[in-house]
Amino acid sequence: MNRLARLCLLGLVAHTALGSQPSFSAGRTKLTLALEDSVRTFDPRQSVDANSQYVEDLVHCSLITFDAEGHSVPGIAAALPRWIKDDTLEISLRDGLRFSDGSPLTAQDVSATYQSLLTGRGLARSGSFATLSSIKVKDQKTLEFRLKEPDASFITNLVVGILPAKSAQEKLIDPLKLPTCGPYRLKSIDINTIVLEKNPQYSGSDAPKLELLELKIVKNEKTRFAKLQTGEIDLVQNSISRDTVKAIEKKNPRLSVIRRPGLKTTYLGFNLRDPLTGSLAVREAIAYAIQKQEIIDIILGGMATPANTLLPTQSPFYDSSLKPRTQDLERAKKILDAAGFPMKGEARFELSFKTTTDITRISVAKAIASQLKKVGIKVKVEPMEWGRFKQDVDAGRVQLWSLNWVGFKDPDIYRHAFATDSFPPNGANRGWYTNPALDTLLKKGRSTNNREERVNIYKEIQQLVDKDLPYVFLWHEDNFAVVNRGLQGFTLFADGRYASLRQAYFQ
Amino acid sequence: MLGFLLKRLAGLIPVCLGVLIIVAFMIHLVPGDPVDAILGDYASLEDKQALRSALGLDQPLLHQLGSYVGHVAQGDLGQSLIYQKPVTELLIERIPATVQLAICSLLVALAISIPLGVISAVKAGTAVDYVAMTFAVSGVAIPTFWLGPLLILLFAVHLGWLPVSERADWSSFVLPSLSMGTALAAALSRMTRNSMLDTMKEDFVRTARAKGCSEFSVIMNHTFRNASLPLVTVIGLQFGVLLTGAIVTERIFDWPGLGSLLIEGINTRDYPVVQGCVLLFSGSYLFVNLITDLTYSLVDPRIRLSS
Numbered sequence: 001m002n003r004l005a006r007l008c009l010l011g012l013v014a015h016t017a018l019g020s021q022p023s024f025s026a027g028r029t030k031l032t033l034a035l036e037d038s039v040r041t042f043d044p045r046q047s048v049d050a051n052s053q054y055v056e057d058l059v060h061c062s063l064i065t066f067d068a069e070g071h072s073v074p075g076i077a078a079a080l081p082r083w084i085k086d087d088t089l090e091i092s093l094r095d096g097l098r099f100s101d102g103s104p105l106t107a108q109d110v111s112a113t114y115q116s117l118l119t120g121r122g123l124a125r126s127g128s129f130a131t132l133s134s135i136k137v138k139d140q141k142t143l144e145f146r147l148k149e150p151d152a153s154f155i156t157n158l159v160v161g162i163l164p165a166k167s168a169q170e171k172l173i174d175p176l177k178l179p180t181c182g183p184y185r186l187k188s189i190d191i192n193t194i195v196l197e198k199n200p201q202y203s204g205s206d207a208p209k210l211e212l213l214e215l216k217i218v219k220n221e222k223t224r225f226a227k228l229q230t231g232e233i234d235l236v237q238n239s240i241s242r243d244t245v246k247a248i249e250k251k252n253p254r255l256s257v258i259r260r261p262g263l264k265t266t267y268l269g270f271n272l273r274d275p276l277t278g279s280l281a282v283r284e285a286i287a288y289a290i291q292k293q294e295i296i297d298i299i300l301g302g303m304a305t306p307a308n309t310l311l312p313t314q315s316p317f318y319d320s321s322l323k324p325r326t327q328d329l330e331r332a333k334k335i336l337d338a339a340g341f342p343m344k345g346e347a348r349f350e351l352s353f354k355t356t357t358d359i360t361r362i363s364v365a366k367a368i369a370s371q372l373k374k375v376g377i378k379v380k381v382e383p384m385e386w387g388r389f390k391q392d393v394d395a396g397r398v399q400l401w402s403l404n405w406v407g408f409k410d411p412d413i414y415r416h417a418f419a420t421d422s423f424p425p426n427g428a429n430r431g432w433y434t435n436p437a438l439d440t441l442l443k444k445g446r447s448t449n450n451r452e453e454r455v456n457i458y459k460e461i462q463q464l465v466d467k468d469l470p471y472v473f474l475w476h477e478d479n480f481a482v483v484n485r486g487l488q489g490f491t492l493f494a495d496g497r498y499a500s501l502r503q504a505y506f507q
Numbered sequence: 508m509l510g511f512l513l514k515r516l517a518g519l520i521p522v523c524l525g526v527l528i529i530v531a532f533m534i535h536l537v538p539g540d541p542v543d544a545i546l547g548d549y550a551s552l553e554d555k556q557a558l559r560s561a562l563g564l565d566q567p568l569l570h571q572l573g574s575y576v577g578h579v580a581q582g583d584l585g586q587s588l589i590y591q592k593p594v595t596e597l598l599i600e601r602i603p604a605t606v607q608l609a610i611c612s613l614l615v616a617l618a619i620s621i622p623l624g625v626i627s628a629v630k631a632g633t634a635v636d637y638v639a640m641t642f643a644v645s646g647v648a649i650p651t652f653w654l655g656p657l658l659i660l661l662f663a664v665h666l667g668w669l670p671v672s673e674r675a676d677w678s679s680f681v682l683p684s685l686s687m688g689t690a691l692a693a694a695l696s697r698m699t700r701n702s703m704l705d706t707m708k709e710d711f712v713r714t715a716r717a718k719g720c721s722e723f724s725v726i727m728n729h730t731f732r733n734a735s736l737p738l739v740t741v742i743g744l745q746f747g748v749l750l751t752g753a754i755v756t757e758r759i760f761d762w763p764g765l766g767s768l769l770i771e772g773i774n775t776r777d778y779p780v781v782q783g784c785v786l787l788f789s790g791s792y793l794f795v796n797l798i799t800d801l802t803y804s805l806v807d808p809r810i811r812l813s814s
Contacts, residue, residue: 038771040589048547127550172591191600191763192673218672219767220759226659226671387539387776426552 028506029211031487033498034218034227036239039194042175042186044161045117046124050407050496057497058196058213060161061181061204063091063110069314070263070409070494072155076105076181078141081158083449086150087133091158093141098201099164099179107137112165114145123171128157150447152454153412183208183502192217209489209505228255234484238496241360242301248482255482259303260492262479265310266404267471268368269393273432276349277399281339282377283469286400287325288332289375295367296475299360304475309462310405310413312476314494316451317411319459322466332375347378353400354382356389364474365402394424396432404477407495411458415442418470433470515800519793526789527579527782531572534773534781541588541776562588575782584786585779589771594783597768602787604674605764608687608756609749611680613742615688616695623692624699625731631704639696646693655686655759672761683760687753691745698741702734709733736803743799747792 039051047056057065065075074080076097081089097105114135117126131151136144147154162181167173175186183204184196194215198208216233218224225244227233229252240248249257268286270277277283292306308324311317341348351372355365362383369379379400384392393401405413416422419442422429438461445457465471479492489503542555542564559565563574578585584594627639662682663671669678706712707730715729716722754766765784772780 041591048545048550124546124550127546127554130551192761216673216761218761220672220761222656223659223672223759223761226656226664229664230667230671232671385538386774387537390543391538391540425555428548 028486029209030214031210031212031235031501031504031506032214032216032233033235033237033501034216034224034233034239036217036219036221036224038217039215041124042178042189043173044125044163045113047161048124054496054498055194055196055215056161057182057499058184058501059180059182059186060163061097061105062161063158064155065159065499066409066493066495066497068260068491068493068500070312071316072409075159076110076162077158081145081155084144086447086449087147089145089147089154090138091143091145093143094203095141096203097181098203099181100185100199100201101179102201103164103179105162105164105181106140107143108140109165109168110143110162111135111137112168113160113163116163116168117160125160150449151412152446152449153410156409184213187212204502206502208502210501213501228252228482231484234487235481235490237481237492237498238479240480240482242299242303245303245480245482246301254485256485257480257482258490258492259478259480261305261312261314261494262477262492262496263312263408263494264404264406264477264479265307265312266304266364266402266474266477267307267310268474269398269401269403269431269471270469271396271398271400271431272434272470273396274399276351279339280469281335282341283472284325285332285335285339285375286372286377287469287472288328288335289372289377290368290472290474291327291371292474294371295364299363299367300475300477303478303480305478307473307476309466309473310417310471311411311458311462312494315411317455317458319462321459322462325472327371329374336375336377341376343376346376347373348376350378350380351399352382353379353402354384354389354392354398355402356386357383361402368402393430396430398430401430402474409495411454411461412442412446414458414461414465415446418442418465431470433468435464435468438464438468512797512801515797519790519797522793523786523790524576527576527786528572530782530785531575531778532568534776534778535568535571537773537776539776541778544775544777545588575779579786584783587772587777587780589775589777589780594779597780598765598783598787601763601765601768604762605750605753605757605766607674608680608683608753608762608764609746611684612687612691612749612753613746615684616691616745617742619688619692620695621699623696625703625726627696627700628703628707629726631700636700640700643693643697643700646689646696649689651686651690651755652759654689655682655756658682658686659759672759674762679760683756683762686759687749687756691749694745695738695741698738699734702737703730706730706734739802740799743795743802747795750791750795751788 035051037051039055040049041047041052042055044056044060047053062075063077064072064080067073072080076094078092078094081091084090093107093110099105114132117123117129118132131147131149131154133146133148136146138144164179167178176189180199183199183202183206185199187195187197196213198211218227221239221241224236225240228236231254245257248255270283272278296302296304296306305313306324308322309319336348353365353369355361362381365381369381372379392398405417416427418429418433418438419427420434420439423432424430441457441461441464445454445461448454448457479494479496481492483490486506487504488507489500489505491500493499542559546555546558563571575585586592587594587597590597623639623642627636630636659671659682662669669681673679712725712730715725753762753764754770756762757764757766758770765787768780769784772784
């Protein structure tokens with residue numbers, strides 16, 4: 001019996017010694033990163049979830065892309081698209097573009113890809129091209145996109161991965177056989193593991209240094225953390241709790257934490273059709289009762305910046321002249337008294353705050369509830385499963401709720417969130433906010449191609465929204481990543497993409 | 508025997524149909540829209556309606572259900588709304604992982620519980636018995652969501668002996684099997700002990716001793732064999748539980764099995780996937796029960812299934 005136990009132990013030790021654990025040492029050409037959820041599709045025309053888009057960005061090439069700050073830059077286009085008319089864009093392609101099978105990438109491929117979105121009902125990304133009227137191939141390298149109406153935000157939609165013209169005609173594509181034009185190509189797809197290999201035909205100047213990228217789907221946060229500690233994964237972005245990040249920063253010499261401001265704005269939404277939250281005085285009092293920095297420090301581990309508008313500070317459209325409403329409890333109480341909401345016993349009135357079952361969101365809701373209690377507003381926090389929560393918010397069965405806007409690149413997001421014609425199910429104006437002056441400005445902001453003019457329009461829009469307070473903008477969350485210290489050249493992108501992995505290598 | 512088998516197999520059909528109808532109704536009653544999950548937040552209303560129509564989700568529930576049952580009768584479990592793959596293909600991809608884990612967990616449970624239960628019964632009332640039963644009570648009381656991460660911390664993070672998660676070589680089976688098998692081992696060891704104690708009081712055990720059989724032979728050949736009949740029933744039922752109840756373990760250990768597919772299906776309101784998983788779960792449960800009934804006659808030849 002003792003001999004058997006010893007043999008088993010020896011086996012385990014031998015297994016460990018023979019390399020069950022990946023090495024942290026230099027010179028590795030394979031990087032393993034963890035994603036917190038499945039990649040639902042490898043068809044760029046269908047990718048609307050974050051993980052599918054991250055893979056798309058590594059495997060496919062697109063007309064334009066975004067730099068680390070989230071600003072548009074040319075992708076396979078020779079330069080950013082040019083407006084030749086109010087409703088027509090001209091785009092020229094770079095020289096020497098090729099798919100991974102060596103075939104040339106031409107304007108016909110670009111046209112076929114976008115044509116399939118134009119005609120293909122049921123393709124998830126068709127919705128982004130509602131204003132596209134036609135695509136014309138002028139020559140092998142030049143295309144013209146004609147819109148139904150002027151739409152300055154259209155350029156930021158030209159990020160769909162380009163497919164070979166033949167594949168673009170098919171509704172279902174086999175991702176492993178599909179020739180692609182990004183820095184990597186798909187090598188294998190398993191239920192929990194996706195392997196990408198360097199695309200030898202990649203024509204960009206930023207050819208990848210790592211030979212293989214292994215994307216592991218690790219859904220449990222504690223498991224992701226354990227895998228980071230053992231070296232089974234080298235990189236996790238955003239999907240680790242902030243408490244864990246703090247522990248890693250203090251204790252683990254093999255790992256480092258990097259962070260940068262992200263394109264994620266968290267807000268507190270109001271239902272403007274509700275008699276209580278429909279009152280501007282109540283909304284203002286709530287805005288003055290919230291101490292954002294306190295919540296950021298305690299619940300978000302300091303990894304966010306207080307917000308007073310939807311747009312992050314790095315956006316060229318951000319209005320820096322807006323004055324933030326900082327916590328002023330006396331002012332909040334006075335506003336409520338003046339509006340006819342006196343204290344009745346322990347509180348003036350009670351509000352319901354619906355949120356999802358995410359632990360951080362529940363903590364935030366409870367923190368806000370405790371802050372509002374100080375001005376006599378009793379808040380009942382109601383966590384609920386996502387499907388039920390979204391249904392209630394879309395149907396207006398809420399008073400307060402909290403959500404965030406993620407990864408938006410153009411200020412036209414204001415139209416989606418606040419225009420009168422964006423009431424659900426047409427858009428995401430879930431607070432049923434309506435302001436004709438804002439509607440006019442939103443239309444103008446969208447139809448104007450002049451950058452300076454747009455900046456001024458969106459500043460005016462931000463001021464109007466700040467005055468009407470359909471949301472209390474809470475904070476812009478930082479992006480953060482825990483990485484193997486040996487990994488060099490990896491930088492965070494504001495929109496969470498892994499584009500900098502092209503430059504990454506192990507030292 | 509054959510008549511019994513056919514009768515039981517025929518009995519599976521109405522049960523599966525009942526399960527199918529209840530699950531289909533329930534999943535459709537849960538708030539949430541698969542079209543939202545597929546198209547995202549920025550899709551136009553027209554696109555959403557077009558997709559809803561293409562997927563048949565705009566049809567009355569009874570119509571959807573009727574059509575689904577018709578397809579299932581022809582062996583077609585439908586197409587996943589999210590992955591755009593046949594549900595059968597998704598299930599086939601995941602079945603081996605779940606079955607392998609269930610078998611390994613059962614082996615772990617049996618390897619622990621049978622010796623523990625037998626020794627505990629033989630040494631009833633001694634320190635050995637108390638220690639064994641303390642383990643049994645603890646095993647039942649410790650939840651998998653706590654034990655799993657603890658095993659990872661000890662064997663993967665601190666000792667570095669085993670991988671944290673994923674299904675790869677033999678070493679990847681150790682922690683999830685231990686995690687799932689421990690609770691079952693605890694329950695089975697208590698049952699083995701009780702059954703052994705009851706059987707040890709029987710006359711035939713005393714007779715075996717009187718005939719001069721060795722103590723080992725008395726315990727294993729006479730007592731344990733007769734005490735194992737109730738165990739077979741429990742093991743059969745528990746194997747069904749292992750096949751269908753690995754959701755937490757699969758989540759903790761990134762196990763690409765049916766449990767994680769079911770959770771994903773529920774989260775994304777992928778109705779065909781949820782229906783397919785539940786149908787498979789109930790079918791496998793019924794099948795395991797049938798096998799258990801058949802095993803009775805092997806363990807105890809006095810039982811005749813035809814009766």
